[in-house]
Amino acid sequence: MMAVVMDGKELAQVIKKNIMGQVESSDITPCAASVLVGDEPSSKKYVELKGKDCRSVGINFQTHQLPKGVSEEELLGLIDELNEDSEIHGIIIQLPLPQKLSAEKAIMRVDPAKDVDGLHPYNVGKLWLGDYELERDLVPSTPKGIMEFLEHYDVEIQGKEAVIINRSNLVGKPLAKLLLDKNATVTTCHSKTKNIEEHTKRADILVSAVGSRPEFQITEDMVKEGAVVVDVGMSYINDKLYGDVDFEEVKGKTSHITPMPGGVGPMTRVALLQNILIAAGI
Incomplete structure (x- = not known):
């Protein structure tokens, strides 16, 4: 299977050009x-x-x-x-x-109107009540960037099994809600989850945001054939940046995969810029 490598750098550049245009005309x-x-x-x-x-x-x-x-x-x-x-x-x-x-x-x-990280209880409440639109409300940058990624690459979410390895307020919890609102069946895994590979192996969409390599990494045997794999984790080993996913090993088994670096990172950064424009009323 030839995986589509989801290029966050390229997509973020396109979005940044749009942002520049919006700022210039405001x-x-x-x-x-x-x-x-x-x-x-x-x-x-x-x-x-x-x-x-x-x-x-x-x-x-x-x-x-x-x-x-x-x-x-x-x-x-x-x-x-x-x-x-x-x-x-x-x-x-x-x-x-x-x-x-x-x-x-x-x-x-x-x-709350200036909370561009989307962490204030008011903005969290809007998200969990479903009273939000990604284009006009303040939602945490990483989940927002991931959703834009999936949309851009036409990844089908409805009816799919999504597994997220993270339960933080910045990534795991808001992303679970965003995927739920797109009618995915969502499982959240964390440090106390037993037999984590039993969950990852059934994921149509697998998002890993652990960041403790080499203690934890996603290997080929943990991934379902044809899965979409989104790597959010960041670990530095001997000054080199690694994700949670063994990219070269896992790539051949996936339909879509994000690289590290150049995947989710640029999308997170550009989503923060979008939130600043929302807060400014642009």
Whole structure:
């Protein structure tokens, strides 16, 4: 079987061109503000990437960096200021926060209309009640990007068995709801799931977002013939990026598969840009 390799880089570039056109023809200059606590290298890198992505399409981007020892009161005070600033349309709380700070409190403090990560209870509630459209509402970027991927490649979802290995608020839970709303039969697996391969082997659509290779990886014997395999997991081994899926081994058994890198990552990043435009009312 010749698998279709789902090219996230290429599709993201097409979407970015559309975003640039929307920004250029709008009277509004969209602006996103990132809140970064401490100087953890990977968090700093993610914020820099988000800033680069935003500027590349004409979105203004601010970074508000607070020291690691900042109090909760100071953090929430900064979020209040960003909420009140009418020139800022999107607020990104860079997670994880240092242990003594509550991510939940920080997320809940963000104005739901500026919550471009889609994590505020208001936006989560809209998603779970089915009161949303991906084109106009704030849904977490990775699930949103995956759904755009599947749609672009004409992957049939209705009536299919979808298995997601992840139950986080950022990926697994919202993606399960989005697939459910497209009439898939959804199974969510996690670290306490027994005999995980029994679930993966029956998946028509398999999404893996574990990120702990080599301890966990998807091998050929775990995949159904003709499955669609979406790799979200990221692991660095000797400074090289790997996904959850053994791409070369699994590819021949699938109908569609995402590479790593160049698959879900670019789609996640472009979905965040789409959310900033939604928040700006463009």
